[in-house]
Amino acid sequence: MWASAFVVIRHVAHDVSPGALGSGRLLVAALVVLPLVLRRGWVRPTRREWTLLTVGGIGWFGIYNLALNAGERHVDAGTAAMIIQIGPVIVALLAVPLFGERLHAWLLGGMVVGFAGVAVIARGSSTSADASLAGVLLVLVAAAMYAVGVLTQKVLLRRIPSVQVVLVSFLMGAVTCLPFSGDLPGIVADGGAELWWIVYLGVFPTAVAFTTWAYALSHTDAGALSLTTFLVPLIATLVAWLTIDEVPPSLTFVGGALAIVGVLMTRRRPRAAR
Secondary structure, eight states: HHHHHHHHHHHHHSSSSSHHHHEEEHHHHHHHHHHHHHHHHOOOOHHHHHHHHHHHHIIIIHHHHHHHHHHHTTTHHHHHHHHHHHHHHHHHHHHHHHOOOOHHHHHHHHHHHHHHHHHHHHHHHHHHSOOOOHHHHHHHHHHHHHHHHHHHHHHHHSSOOHHHHHEEEEEEHHHHHHHHOTTHHHHHHHHOOOHHHHHHIIIIEEEEHHHHHHHHTTTTHHHHHHHHHGGHHHHHHHHHHHHHHHOOHHHHHHHHHHHHHHHHHHHOOOOOTO
């Protein structure tokens, strides 16, 4: 479902503003998960948890959507999905000051290789007529916000139900996107294809996918779960090729492979740590 989101965003990016695409998607998602929260019951967050909810909601769901939607106006769906894979490297980096994890050689080496992969992707995109460095940088911002979201959610899910965490995050993200959503009322009134693509994004890649992700995150290690997203670029590239006849520049695949190798390196631990 996440992989399909990159393709849909790319398909409508030039017809819908980044803010309208983000806020519409998140408001639909909030409506879908609201009954689940009402059925489960509300757990009152502490002041610290409200802070984490705010950071995660504004970062992962607000800034992430604005940056990714704007970035996909300049880079293809497969390239965007590959750049997002640098997110687990950023997770490993931020886990050092936040969770006291050790800054070991594998972590440093993985960061170098991972960011080298992004540089290669940027180089490959610069040779494409439709891509630009600005697009790569915007998607890289989205990857950083993904990392912030994973880290804040991992703490929140220790006590707060996953559906409540995602509901609050959806609403905070939607509020963040709303000031940039001037065309959303017109899209809703028109009731055209763009509206139905927004509904699709809200129901499947957002409500269903993020809820199941949060549930999985509450039952496993954040780093291990992040590795499962390696399938996303492959699926996104395949779907984009089959549906909108779009294939990333050849250098993008080299950079994507480097990014994945970098993430794998950050997940290794020194023998003493094991």
